[in-house]
Amino acid sequence: MSSVITLEFEHYKAQEAATGKPIILDEFVFALVPNLDPKKPIERTEQLPDAKHIVHRQAINKAGLVSENAVAYSVTLGTEIGDFEFNWIGLLNKASNSVAMITHAPTQKKLRTQGGQQGNVLTRSFLLEFDGAAKDTAINTTAETWQIDFTARLTGIDEVQRLINTDSYGEAAFFGSAFDVTRDGEQFTVNSGLAYVGGLRGELAKSQVFNKLRDTYIYADFSYQGNLLSQWQTVVKLTTGNQLKHYVDSSGYAHFVFAIAAIDKTGAITDLRPQGAKWEQSIAQIKQQYALKSEMKSWRYVAKGNETTLTPNEVFHHCLLFINGLEQYANYSFAVENNTIYLAEPLLKDDHIEVVINVPVISQRALHTGSDTDVLRNEVEALRTTVHNLKGKDFISADSRNLVAIGTDENIFISENELQKIASIDVEVKTNQ
Template identity: 30%
Template sequence: MANVTDKSILTAAGKALLAQLNAEEKALVIDKMIFANVPNRPEYPQPDDVVPSNDVVHEAAVEQRGRLSVDSVIYSTTLTSQEGPFEFNWTGAYCSEYGVLVTIDHHALTPKTADEPGVSGNTLVRSVVLEYKDIAEITNITVDASTWQYNATPRMKKMDDDVAQSIIDQNGKDWFIEDGFLVTPQGSAFNIKAGAGYVSGNRVTLEFDRNVQVPNKPSFIYVDAHREGTPTGEQVTLFDFVVTAEEKDDYIDANGVKHFVCKIAQVLGDGSVSDMRPEGDSASKKYVEKITGKLGDEMTGATIWPPKQNLDLKVGDVLTYAVTAVRVSGQIRATDKEIPPGATITTINSDGGTISAGG
C-alpha cells in the first residue's frame, strides 16, 4: 500500500536490516547522511524507495548520535559554510557497512550556500530521527540527545522535576481525583476506572476503563510511571499497571530511567478489593469548586481551616482532620489549641473566631 501520510519513513530495507541485526544481536551503525535534489519529487516517500543516485548533491558523515527514548534515536551532521552551493529536498540516513538506505525524509527545498569573497555561506545542522522498538539498544546509543551549542536536556528535566515537586508539596506525593484509577471486581477480572491522578507529582490519565487479570491472590496492583522523551523533545509521562504479591518501591531500570510506583489496590484472597489509592488535599471536584470561588464562604460566621476538612461543617459534625485555625469574616484566627480528629463540634463562635468541641 502506498504511503500517503508520513514524509519521514523507515524503508523496507531498513526494517529488514534492523530485524536481522536484532536477531544476530549486532549493532546498527548509521554513518552517512545523503542529500539530494529530486525533480518532481512526490510528497510522500515510499518504503521501497532507494537512493536517487542521479540527483545526489552531497554526502556527509554522521557527527552526533543521541538517545531520545528507548524507541527513538537521533542522528545529526553539520553542513559548514564551506560546503555548497546546492539545494536539496530529500535526505536519507545510510548504513555503509551493509549498503542500506535506512530512512528517508521528504522536506521543503533547502538552499545551502557557500563562502564567497566578501559573502559568508550558511551553516546548517541536519538531523534525522529513527523510531523502532528498542532502537536505542539495537544501535547501542546511550548518550542523551543534545543540541550543538546548548544541551537543554538538564534544564528541561530540572523544570519538570520542579513542577512535580511543587505538586507534591501542595497535595502529596501520590493522589487521585475522585474515582480515577479505582479498582473494582468485574467478573473474573478487575476493572480500573478511567480518570486522572498524580504519581510522585507526575500526572497520569487513563482515558478508558481497563481490565487486568490477577491470577494469584492476594496481590497488589501498582501504577508504574516514568517520564519519556518524544522525537520532538517533549517529555511525557507513560505508565502501566503491575500486578504483584511483592511490595514495590521507586526504581531505576536497565536503561537508567527512573520509575515511580504507587500502590492503588490490594486484591484479597477471596477476590474482594481494598482501595489503597492515596488521597491528596485537593483530590476532589468539590475542593476545586471551593478554591475557585467558595473558599471564603462563611457558615455561621466561620469556616474551618485547613481545607482538608469538609468546608460545610456545622455544630454536631465530627472532625476528620486536626483543626488549628478558623476563618472568620475573611480573616484566619488560630484556635486556643489544636482540636484532634474525632472531636465533635459543639460551638462555632463567629465573634472570637474560635470553636469548641468535645470528644
C-alpha cells in the same frame, strides 16, 4: 568518511514522480558493520545492513530547505539514547524501506546518561542535492541548527516541576473514580481517569482489565518520556506485583509506582487511592481518625476574589477553616457570628476554601494533651471566652458523671476534668431545676 545517493533512491524518486506524490524521507538508521572502511567509495547499489548489525532507528527530527535544489535532513540523539557504537548511517523512506543516502564513518560511540555519568548528544544530517529537490520533497522551511544540548537544563526544569507537584499532591493523588478497581466475577477492571503519581500528572485513557488476581497489588506506573526534540508526555501503565519500588528502565526513564488496590486471597479489593490534593487528604485523615458522635460537615468553595465573608448554609457556632490547605486561626484570621465567617483579609481569586463545621470537643477515642487535641484548637479557644456566659439549655449537666454539653449540640460531651485539663479553664456547671 564518504557518502552517496543510492540507485534505489533514483528508482523511488521516479516512482513517486510518476504518481505525483512527494518524496518522503523520514527515518535514520544507525549500524555497526564489521570491517567497514570509511575511506573507500560507497557502491550506489548498497542496501541496508543485516538486521543484526543495526543498532538504532529513529524518525527524523527536522527537514529544512537549503536551496531549490538541496534539502537537509537532521536527527538528534539525546542523552536518553544509548549505549551503542556505529559506523554506518542511512536515510530512508520508512514505509518502503528504500535507502536514499548512505554514509560510512569512523566508529563512534553514543552514550546515554546513567549512574551519574552524563551522556553525549549527537546530531547527524544528510544534505540531499538534485534538480528540483525542494519542489519534489515539498519542503519549504529553512534549515536550522540543532546541535545545542539543552537536555541537562530542561531535565532540571522538569524535575523542579515534579517536586512542586509532589508538594501539592503528595506521593499520589487520585480524583473521583479515576483508577478505581472493581470486580465482576474473575475480571478486575481499573477505571480510566486522571491522577498524580510521584509528581507526574497522567491520565489512563481507557479502562484496563486484569483476570484472576489473588494475593497481589495493582500498581499505577508513571514515567515522563520523550526525546530531545519531541513533545514529552507522561506514559501511564498498570502492573501487578508485591512490594514494587520506583525504578529506572533500560532507556534511562525514571518510573514512579503506587499501589492503587490490594487483592486478597479471596479476591476482595481494598482501595488504596488517596483522594484529592494533600490538603483534601488531610481533612479526610482527620475525619477518619476521630470517630465522632455528631456528623462532621464539610463545605467547599472556590473564591471569586475579594470576598471578606463566607456563608455556608449551615447552623454553626465554631468551625475549622482551611484556605488552600492551610489551617486558619480563629479570632485571628477569622471570626464566626450568626452562621457567617468574617475574614481578616480578603480572599484571592481561585483560593480553595474548606470549612469543617460542628467539629466536636470529644470523640469516641480518649483525649490526651498533645497532638490528639491539636484538631480541637479552635473549639478550645472559643470555650476560653464563652463558657462562663452559657446558660440554661446551652450549658447543662448531662448525667450523674457530670458530663457537659457544649453549645446547642447536646449529644457532644466532655468530662469536666478533661475539659479543664485541655482547656486550662474553670468550668461552672449549671443544672436545670
